[in-house]
Amino acid sequence: MKYDDEDLLLLTPGPVELHPRNSQALSSPVRYHREKSFLDDLMFVTQSVSKLEGTDNLTVPITGSGTAAMDAAVSSMVRRSSKVISFINGVFSERLYNISRYYSDSVTPYYKEWGKAITREDVRSALEDKEYDFVTIVHNETSTGVLNPMDEIMEEINKRGLISIVDGVTSVGGDRVEVDKWGIDAMITASQKCLGGPPGMSFVTLSDRALSLIKKIDRGQSYYVDVRNYIKDGKIDIPFTTATPLVIALKEAINMIYEEGLDRRISRHRLMGKAVRSGAQAMGLDLLAERGYESNTVTAIKIPEKADQVVSQGKRYGVLFAGGQGKLAGTILRIGHMNIIGEREVLTGISVLDAVLTELGIEHSAGSGTLAAQQEFSMLASE
Secondary structure (H helix, E strand, O other): OOOOOOOOEEOOOOOOOOOHHHHHHHOOOOOOOOOHHHHHHHHHHHHHHHHHOOOOOEEEEEEOOHHHHHHHHHHHHOOOOOEEEEEEOOHHHHHHHHHHHHHOOEEEEEEOOEOEOOOHHHHHHHHOOOOOOEEEEEOEEOOOOEEOOHHHHHHHHHHOOOEEEEEOOOOEOOEOOOHHHHOOOEEEEEOOOOOOOOOOEEEEEEOHHHHHHHHHOOOOOOOOOOHHHHEEOOEEOOOOOOOHHHHHHHHHHHHHHHHHOHHHHHHHHHHHHHHHHHHHHHOOOEEOOOOOOEOOOEEEEEOOOOHHHHHHHHHHOOEEOEEOOHHHOOOEEEEEOOOOOOHHHHHHHHHHHHHHHHHOOOOOOOOHHHHHHHHHHHHHHHO
């Protein structure tokens, strides 16, 4: 059988595989974006995003990808005179840095080797005897499969009173996020990752401190993504046409999160991540992420020189993996295990990876990966 682009199992780190319920919701009649029933649905979505982030803070919806929400968070608060420090250990943390440079004349990068985590010690060292107004950082770095320890990081940031802008695009809805407990001022996420919706919607959740700062400034440095345009009398207001079908589909996805239960969902994501890592390592493959800081929603596997060929060959079996980005292009394979990915999809992905490695003559322990992943699932079933 020849698979085409409409018949691929998505094991990419977003957009994610959609449940048929999401697809059905997406095909429902178009709604008017100012009609009360739609606004009620939008309110359900934004309040749910806040809840999944462990807060009651106001969440602003933006029609656009996660980058639009990054742009919104930075441009709505940062001034040309603001001093910003950006912690960079992958493509998306680097993107936050580059966005910050559009709006501030003083942005300091703190570089960490891609594949390594930003640690408490890194933050303490970078901030020692320095004065900054804002900090940007990514919680789960999608490009490298690294989960930064935000609880420890935020302790150091909050000691110094910086306003934090955090990318949670591949953690919110799939891993533990505690905006209130950690003290995050602006949390960014998007529809097409762990939330389980189609791409095209993103969100910025703002603390009271962030909202207070925003009120003191007449306007942001952008127009479309200035969060001021989306807030009226402390509540969400819709200034422009919203992607109503995406909101309706995302509402259904969030209903599914509630049905599963957030704690169970997080546990499932962690199990899938462990199974993928065990499968890869059993085949003799090396992981990119520093041990102890591995992402629970996406795994990056080192396949020097032939990673792109593995992606291409995987499509022949009806499975789509993702390659590397930026300076990791052509050197790593990324497997997404978020949203509705479960045992069936992980075992399929690992077995297809095994077959492709064999075809390409890449040295590995054939047959070991699927067994190792299966053993992770068996241990859960026996508990």
